[in-house]
Structures are given as C-alpha cells and as structure tokens.
C-alpha cells in the first residue's frame with residue numbers, strides 16, 4: 275500500500291509529461307494566457323490612460339485589495355481618473371470617470387446607453403430586485419414603485435420611524451449609564467434594522483432588546499460576507515455565468531427566510547385588511563386599471579429584501595459618520611440641538627412638520643454624505659456602443675463604467691479645503707453654483723436611489739430624537755477629523771469598524 279502511495283504520484287507526473295497530455299496542458303495554458311491578456315491593449319489602443327494591467331487580476335492586486343476608497347483616489351489623481359481613465363477587472367475593461375459633464379452624460383443625457391447596473395447575485399431570487407432588473411422591465415417596475423417613496427407616503431411612516439428613533443435614544447442613554455461609552459455604529463445598525471423591518475416587512479424586530487431575533491440574525495447574514503458569498507461573488511464577477519452558476523449560492527437560504535416572512539404578512543393582511551401604510555402595503559396596493567395587483571408575490575418579496583440590503587447599512591453608515599462629525603465639533607452640535615428644540619416648540623412635538631423644518635440639520639446630513647459618501651462609486655454597463663462626447667473614443671456595448679463619487683466629493687477644485695466639515699457648503703446660494711453632478715451620494719439620473727427621501731427622513735428623525743435628549747462627545751481614542759476609513763467592505767466604514775462615543779444627557 276505504502277509502495278503504491280510513493281509510486282503513484284511519480285507515475286502521474288511521468289504520464290503528464292508524455293507528448294499528448296503535455297501538448298494539451300501547453301495548449302490550455304496558452305489559451306488561458308491569450309484569453310486573459312487579449313484585451314490588455316483595449317484602453318491603450320483607444321488612447322485612454324490608466325494603470326498597467328497584469329495577470330491575472332488586471333490592475334495591481336495591491337490597489338484592488340487596499341479598499342475602494344484608496345483605489346479610487348489612486349485612479350482619480352494618479353491615472354487621469356479625474357477626467358477618465360481605463361482599468362481592468364481581471365480581463366474586463368472598465369472606464370473610470372470623474373469628469374462631471376461625462377457623469378451627467380452617462381447618467382442623464384445618454385441614459386439610454388447606460389440603463390443597467392452590472393449583472394450580479396446569480397440566485398433567481400435576487401434577479402427580480404429593482405437594482406438588477408434590466409431595460410424595459412426595470413423601467414416598468416421603477417415606474418410602479420416610485421410613488422411608494424413620494425413625500426405624502428413618507429408622512430404615513432413618520433410615527434413608526436419616530437417610535438424606533440425614540441427607542442434608539444433610550445438605548446443609547448442606557449448603554450452610556452451602564453458601560454460609560456456607546457458603540458454608536460452598532461446602535462444605529464439596530465435602529466435602521468428595526469425601521470426597515472417595520473416599513474418593508476411589517477415586522478416588529480426589536481433589535482434593541484433582542485439582537486438575536488431570527489430576523490436580525492438572517493439580516494446580519496446578508497451583510498456579513500460569508501466566505502461562500504465572496505466565492506460566489508468573485509465567480510460571478512470574473513467567470514462566465516455558465517460556470518459561475520455551479521458555485522454554491524449561500525444567499526438562497528437567506529432569501530427563503532425573508533420570502534417566508536413577507537408571504538406570511540401578505541396572507542395575514544389579505545385576510546385582515548389594516549390601515550398600515552408601510553412599504554409592504556404600498557407595494558401590495560399597486561393595482562392596474564382593472565384593480566389587479568401589478569407586482570407579483572415574488573416581486574414584492576424581492577423588493578422588500580432589496581430594501582433591507584440597500585437601506586440598512588447605507589443609512590446606519592450615514593448616521594455613524596454624522597454622529598462622529600457632531601461629536602468632534604461641539605459648536606455645530608449645539609446649533610443642531612437649538613434648531614431641533616425650536617422646531618419642536620414651533621410644531622408642538624417631533625412630528626413630520628418639525629422634521630421638515632430643520633434646514634441646518636439637513637445641511638449637516640448633506641455635508642456628512644459629501645465627506646463620507648457610504649457608496650464610493652456608481653456603476654453602469656454600456657448597453658449600446660458609445661462615443662465619449664467631444665472625443666473620438668468609442669466604447670463597445672458591454673463595457674463596465676465606474677463613476678467616482680468619492681473622488682468628486684473630495685476634490686479641492688469643487689470643494690475648497692475638502693477635508694473640512696462645513697455644513698454651509700450646502701446653503702442654497704452656495705449649492706446652486708455647483709455642477710449638478712458634483713454631489714452624488716444617492717447616484718444620478720433616472721437610476722438614482724429610489725429611496726433617497728426616505729433615507730434622509732429616517733436619518734433626520736434618528737438624529738433629532740438623539741439631539742433632543744443627548745450630547746455626543748468624543749472619547750480620548752476618537753480620531754480627529756477626518757475619520758480614517760476601513761480598507762475592506764463595499765461601504766465607507768470608520769477604521770476598525772467601530773465608533774465608540776460618549777452620550778451625555780442634556781441639562
């Protein structure tokens with residue numbers, strides 16, 4: 275037995291270097307080399323500058339893995355990305371754009387060439403989500419869903435959001451009393467989880483008292499980047515779908531859990547109609563002229579789950595950075611507290627009208643999103659051959675395009691002293707002088723964030739509820755402005771993925 279174990283590898287090796295297998299190996303390697311490198315002159319031949327690609331990653335592994343934010347700065351300042359430059363994801367060419375007019379052309383003027391996001395998350399379940407729908411199907415679904423996010427619909431979600439915000443303020447106060455410090459990133463995560471569970475699933479999640487509820491546990495799995503999810507993501511990014519689809523899909527089980535939650539609520543509400551006007555109900559109420567529901571059950575499940583994915587981390591990231599900015603600048607914080615107190619007095623409580631009457635808080639939030647945009651870059655896929663305006667550079671259908679939110683938002687030519695936190699950059703008279711694409715935290719054009727109003731509204735209520743009762747202060751370990759960003763993950767995160775602050779009850 276032992277003898278066989280020793281000789282077998284040698285026998286295989288000997289066979290491999292015999293003429294036929296050796297020829298097959300050489301041909302396969304040559305084919306792989308050709309497939310990976312055949313596009314490497316794609317940008318050079320079009321006269322577009324950019325970093326030199328190398329096997330097998332395309333652009334320097336070091337930069338790819340240093341985090342989106344650092345990589346985008348590198349492309350923006352060192353490779354001509356401030357206007358535009360070309361790079362490679364493996365062997366796929368990608369156009370990186372920082373030029374504001376070109377961003378406007380791609381996202382607005384010539385939108386019909388760039389309707390779609392890249393195709394990802396192979397599971398059939400995700401394919402019906404708005405963000406992955408393509409062309410006419412996307413347009414149709416977006417038109418049906420858009421009224422769900424109108425200002426009048428938001429008003430109906432004010433009370434539930436306020437209840438969750440008050441739970442947040444109580445939780446922060448209690449944490450502070452018990453431990454002498456508050457992990458605000460975690461606290462805001464609980465708030466956005468409860469609020470999206472209530473508004474999109476009709477579920478009472480109670481994250482402040484039960485962080486291990488089934489809902490929170492499954493939601494955490496979506497955002498936790500399980501190794502199988504990363505493998506699937508990489509496979510889908512870098513391999514043809516016909517091969518990638520055989521990778522185990524971790525999201526299927528999680529999708530089934532949320533599908534079950536939504537279907538049970540739909541069934542319950544159909545038997546017992548209620549006056550609740552949350553997103554789930556609004557999606558259920560989309561009817562055609564014959565009174566039939568437009569969105570199928572599976573589409574409603576997909577959209578509710580998408581709201582959880584798209585709305586949970588993004589909004590809690592915004593709140594985390596806003597809390598940091600207020601804590602490290604007490605003068606700005608006092609101004610916000612004063613505005614909240616005045617609005618509450620004027621409108622008789624922290625009601626919808628009071629929240630809509632806080633222009634300074636609005637500017638603080640805008641400036642937070644400028645300096646710390648949760649999403650570093652937007653993506654579009656070119657669906658029809660396109661010539662970059664004012665040039666003779668043609669990009670073929672299928673080319674992926676990155677639009678640099680982070681680069682634009684921290685560009686000193688657009689925002690003098692860009693690392694300074696200054697809410698007055700968003701005074702109406704200052705704002706109107708800027709290019710419309712100089713501020714794009716929610717994207718741009720018809721495919722921008724459908725829930726922008728809701729996200730801002732939710733964030734304002736959370737901050738106002740906290741500012742009514744508490745003053746945030748830095749701990750001795752809190753870094754001064756600007757907060758260094760963590761290297762991994764798709765969204766901006768404070769270095770170390772935590773933000774401990776002090777929260778002192780107001781006198």
Ligand code: HEM
Pocket residue numbers: 404405406416580581582584585586588589592648649652653715716717718719720721722723724725726728729
């Ligand atoms: C501060 C919070 C948020 C930020 C910064 C944000 C940012 C974005 C960005 C950058 C996009 C892509 C836009 C583009 O490519 O032009 C997007 C799309 C989207 N967001 Fe948000 N988002 C936030 C909150 C939310 C919330 C709370 C929800 C749901 C309740 C949501 C739902 C969506 C959906 C469904 C899309 C896809 C739209 C489409 O493809 O038509 N987002 N968001």
